C-alpha cells in the first residue's frame with residue numbers, strides 16, 4: 001500500500017504492528033524500515049517482505065523511484081540466468097579479473113590471491129558475482145520482475161580480462177507498443193514491478209517521509225529513525241534493521257565540492273540525491289569510502305548552471321562529422337567512448353597555469369549532423385531537424401562561432417572562474433577539423449581510436465551512404481556550424497558509508513554497526529571507479545539491496561531499551 005504525504009489525513013496515525021516493549025512514543029514499528037524507493041530500496045523491501053518481515057519504505061519526495069525512475073532500467077548482472085540460457089559462459093575467475101582490473105586499476109595484480117585488492121574490496125566483488133544472478137532468479141521466480149536480454153557489449157569489452165563481453169546486460173520486459181520518451185522509462189517499469197511485489201507482500205510505502213537521523217538503543221544498536229514528515233518529526237521503530245537506499249549526493253553542493261575529484265556542474269540524478277546518508281552515517285560513526293567517484297557523464301553547461309538537476313545529460317555525443325575540442329580548438333578525448341570514461345577528461349589539471357584546461361569543452365558539428373533525422377535516444381544535445389535549442393550556438397564560420405561562444409562564456413563566468421577561449425581557438429579548430437577529415441576518410445582515428453570498441457560500434461548506428469564508418473565523416477567545407485558548451489556531470493555519485501558482503505554498514509575499524517544496512521548509490525560502491533557496462537549501477541544496487549533486505553529480515557530482533 002502506498003500512502004500519500006503529510007498533506008493528507010490518511011498519512012497520519014500509527015502504522016505497522018505494535019510489538020511488545022515498544023511503547024507509545026513510537027509512531028510506527030516494523031521489522032525492517034527501508035529508506036528510498038529506487039531499485040535498491042524496492043528490492044530490499046521485496047527481499048525482506050518475502051521472508052516474512054513487516055516492512056515500511058520511506059521516501060522523501062512526493063514520487064517513488066528516485067533516479068531509477070529516470071533511467072533506462074538496464075541491469076548488468078554477471079553470469080545471469082538469461083545469458084546461461086543463451087549458452088553464454090561467464091567464468092567466475094575471469095569475471096572477477098574484469099571487475100577488479102577496472103574498479104581498482106592501480107591495485108590490480110592478476111597473480112595475487114585477491115587480485116591485488118584489499119581483501120574486503122575483493123570480497124564485495126565476489127559477492128556481487130555470486131549473488132547478483134541468485135537475486136534476479138529469486139525475483140523472477142516470485143513474479144517480482146520480468147526481464148529480457150539486451151545486446152549491449154560491456155563498456156570495457158576490448159580489455160583482455162573480459163571473456164564474457166556480452167550477455168551481462170538485461171532489462172525489464174517492455175509492454176508491446178512501448179514508445180520511448182512517451183511511455184514510462186525502463187527504470188520506472190523496474191521500480192513499479194518491484195513496488196507492486198513489495199506491496200503484495202504487505203509492505204507499506206510512505207511518500208514525503210524523510211529519514212533525518214537514526215535512533216539507537218543503549219547497546220548502540222540501530223533500532224529506528226527520526227523521520228521528518230512536513231513540519232513534524234515521527235519516530236519509526238525497526239526491530240530487525242534499517243536499510244538505507246537513499247541515492248547519492250550529487251545535488252548536495254557542500255558534499256560535491258568537498259569530496260568529488262573535480263568540478264562537477266550537475267546531472268540527471270533525481271532531486272532527492274542529497275547525500276542524507278553521508279551525514280547520517282557520520283553521526284553513527286560509519287566509515288566513508290569511494291567518496292571521490294561518481295557515475296560520470298557530461299552536461300550542457302548553460303543548462304546545468306541554472307538547473308543542476310538536469311533533465312537530460314550527454315551520454316553518447318551524436319553525429320559523425322562532430323568533434324569535441326578544448327579552449328584551444330584541439331581534440332582531447334575519443335568523443336564516442338562511454339560517458340563514464342569520457343567525462344573524466346574534464347578533470348585534467350594544468351600545473352603551470354594552475355587551472356582546469358578542460359573545465360569546459362566544445363562539441364562542434366556541421367549541418368549534415370544537424371539535418372540527420374535519426375531519432376536515436378543518444379541524439380541530445382543535437383536538436384531534431386527543424387527545432388532550435390537556445391543553448392546550441394549556430395554560426396556560418398568558425399570565427400563567428402568563436403565570437404558567439406566567447407559571449408556565452410562571459411555569462412558563464414560566475415560558475416567557471418572566468419573560463420575563456422584561447423586566442424588560438426579558431427586556428428586550432430580549423431587544424432583539428434582538417435586532420436579529422438583526413439582520418440575520417442581513412443576510417444581510422446589515429447589520435448583517440450574513436451569508434452573502435454564494441455560498445456562504440458553498437459551505439460554508432462548505420463554509416464551514411466558510401467561512408468566506411470558510422471562514427472566519423474569529414475566536415476562540410478562550408479558552414480553553418482553548431483556548438484554546445486559541455487561540462488562534467490554525473491548520473492549520481494557512488495560514495496558513502498562502507499558496507500561488508502552482508503550489506504552491513506561498517507565503522508572505521510571494520511566492525512558492523514548493528515541494525516544498519518545500505519545499498520545502491522548511497523554507499524561506497526563496490527565498483528570503485530568502474531562502470532562495467534550498461535546497467536552497471538542498477539545491477540549492483542539491486543544485488544546489494546537484495547542482500548540488505550534479506551539480512552535485515554533474518555537478523556536478530558532488537559529491543560528499544562534506552563538507559
Ligand SMILES: Cc1cc2nc3c(=O)[nH]c(=O)nc-3n(C[C@H](O)[C@H](O)[C@H](O)COP(=O)(O)OP(=O)(O)OC[C@H]3O[C@@H](n4cnc5c(N)ncnc54)[C@H](O)[C@@H]3O)c2cc1C
Pocket residue numbers: 035036037038039040041058059060061063064065066067068069070071072073074075076187209210211212245246247248268269270271272273274276295491492519520521522534535536537538539541
Ligand atoms: C537518464 C538516466 C538513465 C540511466 N540509465 C541507467 C541504466 O539503464 N542502467 C543503470 O544501471 N543505471 C542507469 N542510470 C543510473 C541509475 O538510475 C542509478 O544509478 C540507480 O537507479 C540508483 O538507484 P538507487 O536505488 O541507489 O537510488 P535512487 O533510484 O536514486 O533512489 C533513492 C531514493 O531515495 C530517496 N531518498 C533520499 N534521501 C532520503 C531520505 N533521507 N529519506 C527518504 N528517502 C530518501 C530519494 O528521493 C530517491 O527516491 C541512469 C540514470 C539516469 C539519470
